Amino acid sequence: MSAHPPIVVTGTGMVTPAGTGTDATWRAVLDGRTLAGSVRPADMPGRHCLSVPAFGRELLPGRGTAHLDPFIRYALVAVDEAVAASGHDSRSWEGHRVGIVVGCGLGGISTTSDAQTRLTERGADTVSPYLHPRSLINMAAGTLAIRHHVTGPSHTVVAACASGAVAIGVARDLLRAGTCDTVVVCGTDAGVVPVVAAGFAAMGALSDSFAADASRPFASDRSGFVLSEGAAALVMEREDSARDREAPVVGRVLGYAATTDAHHPVQPHPDGSGAEAAVRAALADAGLGTGDVEHVNAHGTSTPFNDRIEGRLIDRLFPHRPSVTANKGVLGHTLGAAGAIEAVLALRALRTGLVPPTAHTSSVDGELPAIDLVVGEARRQRHSVALSTSLGFGGANCALVLGA
Structure with a gap:
């Protein structure tokens, strides 16, 4: 650690x-x-x-x-x-x-x-x-x-x-x-x-x-x-x-990293290399490896391009198939607030042992890798390490490693 x-x-x-x-x-x-x-x-x-x-x-x-x-x-x-x-x-x-x-x-x-x-x-x-x-x-x-x-x-x-x-x-x-x-x-x-x-x-x-x-x-x-x-x-x-001060503890921020694609004003790099670098650096910052990630709260915008790149990235980095969810199914895209909202929800998932479903998604894109996307209803899963990813225009990538 x-x-x-x-x-x-x-x-x-x-x-x-x-x-x-x-x-x-x-x-x-x-x-x-x-x-x-x-x-x-x-x-x-x-x-x-x-x-x-x-x-x-x-x-x-x-x-x-x-x-x-x-x-x-x-x-x-x-x-x-x-x-x-x-x-x-x-x-x-x-x-x-x-x-x-x-x-x-x-x-x-x-x-x-x-x-x-x-x-x-x-x-x-x-x-x-x-x-x-x-x-x-x-x-x-x-x-x-x-x-x-x-x-x-x-x-x-x-x-x-x-x-x-x-x-x-x-x-x-x-x-x-x-x-x-x-x-x-x-x-x-x-x-x-x-x-x-x-x-x-x-x-x-x-x-x-x-x-x-x-x-x-x-x-x-x-x-x-x-x-x-x-x-x-x-x-x-x-x-x-x-x-x-005997304060309540909601969860922990174990690792953080931010990178820049330097590729395109609005499109993420097609091979997800910048996002991958952020994830690897955040895990190194936490003293953890990719195999320690048990749950991923994905950026998951519902756009064809972003979801395809992110899905392939998750599959490449985590062959052990941690659970994946995307809160934007319910909440839509709150822009600059999204990363903070999703981090709080990932902390709540760690605390409760419940992973929310990816709302409105009944048929996962067949062109995506076989990520373990939680759909339909919430899943009970006791886990101690979660990853929350955020991507933005200008090639911004951020990864947060969160703990219970």
Whole structure:
């Protein structure tokens, strides 16, 4: 095992189209539930998207929170839950020893899009002075710092759809280096916005199905991803610090690595070499080998190209056929939040001994290798090591090795 001090997760929080709270999302994913979507015919003809259910002061109290961009609001709710679950009281912790790392792909795109419409239709004088405080990509981290009295380092990681996973790795490094005693991590994005959907549709990345079960990772009839939104948060600490305060331990971050394909602006390398390098490096970081991986939480976007490359990679690296699942079947693609959401769900699978099914996938693509994809219903499996993979535009690859 690694000689570095163990890093543990002591609290999690989540906001997704399945609801608010880690438990709500876990139940939906475990059941393989089809979620009600939101279709905006005027703006996104025929496009099925998944939105976070509306919430107000009952979940997000505090002055000025109602008008923040959704990517900040989601982060605040998820972090509030994670901090409370960790047993910390952010009003009294040593703020200079606490850090924040947020992973996000888009920032306040809804706020920016609305401001552009206002500018075009009504003139510059109607643009709000709050445009930038509500839209800059680092403002989730800044707003979290104010809310939770954090005066240590504050970073925002932008690695497209790998952002949330990379944020966990950066937090791990801050703790290993002794820079912080506690790091609050959050992956968040709110991209269910017409211009975002239109861009993905023009690329051919969105599913061409209008159905609620359009997200079908690794399925023979998959046709693209379903655009979604949300946030997940983790409180991370060194194990000795958590033990000293008798904190609950949700799981462990055993290894982390990030690589870059340097191949194409949006397509992963066809042989998966960059992703493979990330997985091997993360396992080496954890002091483990490929044979130690018992479960894989795959990126699994439901796009033909990504799933084929990832399926072949899993088959090549893990001939012992660990169980594989892909949470985007239920949740759609939450972009920069996805890596954090999937890491939290992988930790829950380790803790409960249950692997959620890959929802909506009944017939696995016959051109894929024979990976052990969990379909139909949840599987009971006691395991101690899981791998969570995340891939993003720009050739970003991230692998997290997680432990019970």
